[in-house]
Amino acid sequence: MSFLISWYDFDDRITGNNVNPQSNYTMDAKAISLSETDVKPVVDLLNDYLANYHIHYQKLRGCHWNIKGQNFFTLHIKFEELYTNAQETIDEIAERVLTLGKPPHSRFADYINESEIKEINTIGMKDLDMVDAVLDDFSKLISLERGLLEATEEAGDDGTNDMVNRFMQFKEKNTWMLRSFAGKK
Numbered sequence: 526m527s528f529l530i531s532w533y534d535f536d537d538r539i540t541g542n543n544v545n546p547q548s549n550y551t552m553d554a555k556a557i558s559l560s561e562t563d564v565k566p567v568v569d570l571l572n573d574y575l576a577n578y579h580i581h582y583q584k585l586r587g588c589h590w591n592i593k594g595q596n597f598f599t600l601h602i603k604f605e606e607l608y609t610n611a612q613e614t615i616d617e618i619a620e621r622v623l624t625l626g627k628p629p630h631s632r633f634a635d636y637i638n639e640s641e642i643k644e645i646n647t648i649g650m651k652d653l654d655m656v657d658a659v660l661d662d663f664s665k666l667i668s669l670e671r672g673l674l675e676a677t678e679e680a681g682d683d684g685t686n687d688m689v690n691r692f693m694q695f696k697e698k699n700t701w702m703l704r705s706f707a708g709k710k
């Protein structure tokens with residue numbers, strides 16, 4: 526028997542639980558009265574959603590930086606409002622994944638691989654093309670959100686349902702505003 530004991534062995538001896546580094550990395554959904562099996566699809570969808578949001582966020586920053594023309598002052602400010610919202614949204618999504626007991630994706634490699642929303646080059650892009658690109662992202666994100674609303678309902682995960690619903694309403698309203706700005710029907 527070794528004189529050296531790891532933290533996990535140490536923890537094991539105190540609690541009597543069979544603790545290992547992997548299972549002890551995050552909490553279990555059971556701690557908030559949810560079934561880990563039931564919320565697994567929700568966690569997977571949230572990680573996809575997180576990947577899409579990161580690519581969307583960086584697109585908004587590109588639009589904010591590279592906007593040119595008569596609408597500069599209006600859109601430069603609007604894109605900043607949208608990326609600030611996206612940044613806060615990203616943090617809430619990632620922390621919800623942790624609350625459900627799993628680590629969120631945190632590498633750009635994963636975001637680029639998993640995101641349905643694709644990067645674009647905003648240098649030299651026309652102002653209304655930027656608005657269209659953002660509207661297209663909104664449409665994809667809202668579609669992911671509708672999938673999440675169904676999955677959360679099935680899992681009995683009202684917390685995630687409420688959070689995603691809130692994010693969706695923000696983009697629904699901004700879809701109306703950006704379409705009105707662009708003179709669309």
Ligand SMILES: [Fe+2]
Nearest residue numbers: 589590601605
């Ligand atoms: Fe700025």
